[in-house]
Amino acid sequence: xxxxxxxxxxxxxxxxxxxxxxxxxxxxxxxxxxxxxxxxxxxxxxxxxxxxxxxxxxxxxxxxxxxxxxxxxxxxxxxxxxxxxxxxxxxxxxxxxxxxxxxxxxxxxxxxxxxxxxxxxxxxxxxxxxxxxxxxxxxxxxxxxxxxxxxxxxxxxxxxxxxxxxxxxxxxxxxxxxxxxxxxxxxxxxxxxxxxxxxxxxxxxxxxxxxxxxxxxxxxxxxxxxxxxxxxxxxxxxxxxxxxxxxxxxxxxxxxxxxxxxxxxxxxxxxxxxxxxxxxxxxxxxxxxxxxxxxxxxxxxxxxxxxxxxxxxxxxxxxxxxxxxxxxxxxxxxxxxxxxxxxxxxxxxxxxxxxxxxxxxxxxxxxxxxxxxxxx
Numbered sequence: 001x002x003x004x005x006x007x008x009x010x011x012x013x014x015x016x017x018x019x020x021x022x023x024x025x026x027x028x029x030x031x032x033x034x035x036x037x038x039x040x041x042x043x044x045x046x047x048x049x050x051x052x053x054x055x056x057x058x059x060x061x062x063x064x065x066x067x068x069x070x071x072x073x074x075x076x077x078x079x080x081x082x083x084x085x086x087x088x089x090x091x092x093x094x095x096x097x098x099x100x101x102x103x104x105x106x107x108x109x110x111x112x113x114x115x116x117x118x119x120x121x122x123x124x125x126x127x128x129x130x131x132x133x134x135x136x137x138x139x140x141x142x143x144x145x146x147x148x149x150x151x152x153x154x155x156x157x158x159x160x161x162x163x164x165x166x167x168x169x170x171x172x173x174x175x176x177x178x179x180x181x182x183x184x185x186x187x188x189x190x191x192x193x194x195x196x197x198x199x200x201x202x203x204x205x206x207x208x209x210x211x212x213x214x215x216x217x218x219x220x221x222x223x224x225x226x227x228x229x230x231x232x233x234x235x236x237x238x239x240x241x242x243x244x245x246x247x248x249x250x251x252x253x254x255x256x257x258x259x260x261x262x263x264x265x266x267x268x269x270x271x272x273x274x275x276x277x278x279x280x281x282x283x284x285x286x287x288x289x290x291x292x293x294x295x296x297x298x299x300x301x302x303x304x305x306x307x308x309x310x311x312x313x314x315x316x317x318x319x320x321x322x323x324x325x326x327x328x329x330x331x332x333x334x335x336x337x338x339x340x341x342x343x344x345x346x347x348x349x350x351x352x353x354x355x356x357x358x359x360x361x362x363x364x365x366x367x368x369x370x371x372x373x374x375x376x
Contacts, residue, residue: 019050020366021087021120023111024097025057027260031201032175032284033127035260037097039176040362043355052090054083056107077106084111088118093150093369100128104142112145121150121369126170129205129281129302131162143168150369156282158303173361177287177353184293184347185268187339193224194333197270197294199263199285200277202233202254207299209242210276210322216246217326222333225251227274230266232257267292272332272339277301278319286314287353290346295339297328313345 022044024037034057044051058076088094094115098108108124115122124146128134135143143166146152152170154160163170196215200206208229215227229239229252236254243252258266267273273289275298282303289296296314298304299321308314315332317324332339351357 019052019091019093020044021052021054021091021094022097023054023056023084023087023094023107024125026053026055028257032281033097033099035284036127036175038260039178043176043178043359044362047359052087054080054087054111056080056103077110080107081110081114084114085118088114088120091120093366094120094122095366096122096124098124098126098128100130100134103128104134104138109142109145112149116148121372123151123153123365123369124149125153125155125173126159126163127155127281128159129279131159132165135162135166150372151365153365154281156303157306159281171365173365174353174358175282175284175287176355176358177284177291177350179291179350179354182264182267182288182291182350184291184343187271187293187343190271190333191224192222193226194218194222194271195269196225196227196272196274196329197266197289198227198229198274198276199231199258199266199288200275200283201231202229202235202239204235205277205279206231207276207278207320208235208239210299210320210325211274212239212242212246212248212252213322214274214276214325214329215252216248217323218329218333219248219251221330227252228255228266228270229253230255230258230263263288264292267294270294272297272329274325274329275299275304276319276322276325277304280304282307287350291350293343293347295332295342296346297325297332299325307349309345309349312341313349314342 022041025034026038027034041051041053096108096111098104112122146168152168153173154170155175157172160170160172198208198211202208219225243249267288273294273296277299278301280302286296286307296308298308298314298316299319300316301319308316310316315328317328
């Protein structure tokens with residue numbers, strides 16, 4: 001969504017500004033950071049800015065290299081370093097989307113090093129929900145590299161607090177929700193057949209077993225209920241075994257990886273979003289549910305309480321507590337007034353993360369970094 005006059009203004013800014021190099025992943029696979037990177041690049045370009053992308057998960061060339069564990073790392077890393085070096089020379093500002101663990105060492109750290117060598121101002125946009133344990137265990141040079149960045153940006157006050165605890169300042173620029181893709185549809189009367197939705201990858205940190213057990217608890221009350229688990233990952237067989245153990249094979253569907261274009265239709269058909277993650281920052285899935293008018297029941301992991309106001313825009317439960325999650329799901333499904341209030345609050349909350357608001361914050365960040373370079 002563009003406000004009147006915004007494209008013209010942004011184009012003028014783009015004509016006068018140094019080029020921006022964004023370093024990050026693209027779908028597939030879909031995930032919070034990849035989706036945010038794709039959206040940011042697209043929206044900035046649509047607004048007339050000169051943006052170059054250095055992709056951290058570019059396809060292997062030739063494709064067969066991807067089947068060779070050691071060789072494929074070299075085939076991806078060497079072209080990546082070359083693209084970084086060339087792009088840093090062209091850019092006035094580098095914007096690196098960073099995460100914890102090996103992703104930091106393989107992708108973010110080389111970008112920071114090359115930006116320093118080429119004297120290119122750099123913004124670290126740190127997004128990992130595992131930042132606290134990573135910072136606590138990481139070698140000291142990790143924090144030194146972060147401290148040397150021109151600007152550190154996190155998408156939540158949760159991560160800002162983690163940075164502060166390790167002596168680092170950071171500004172908060174939230175994740176983007178593209179409201180042109182999501183819209184609230186009139187809520188249907190679902191009778192005894194509510195549709196529940198999980199939109200997380202099938203990985204241990206998202207604790208989908210808790211969501212499935214919570215769903216099992218509502219089936220005695222809503223015998224025709226359905227749960228769709230939209231995502232892919234290494235936990236599929238384990239989750240299918242749990243569904244069979246609970247006798248829910250006819251009611252739980254694993255849809256696999258869903259293309260971004262098909263995601264809005266999932267929310268349009270859902271009566272409640274279920275999120276059971278154990279580690280989290282600012283889940284895009286919750287923002288998408290807000291923008292779609294879908295009530296949210298989630299664990300209070302990580303930065304989620306900064307995003308979801310308990311009892312107002314969603315219902316929060318302790319991590320790993322499937323019984324508490326069942327109780328809150330039943331509240332949403334049985335209390336139409338409560339569900340309507342959660343939907344309305346979620347829709348209002350989504351407006352805070354729409355591009356017109358987030359755009360201004362990113363332009364201010366780029367302006368600040370570029371100005372500091374000129375002053376230096």
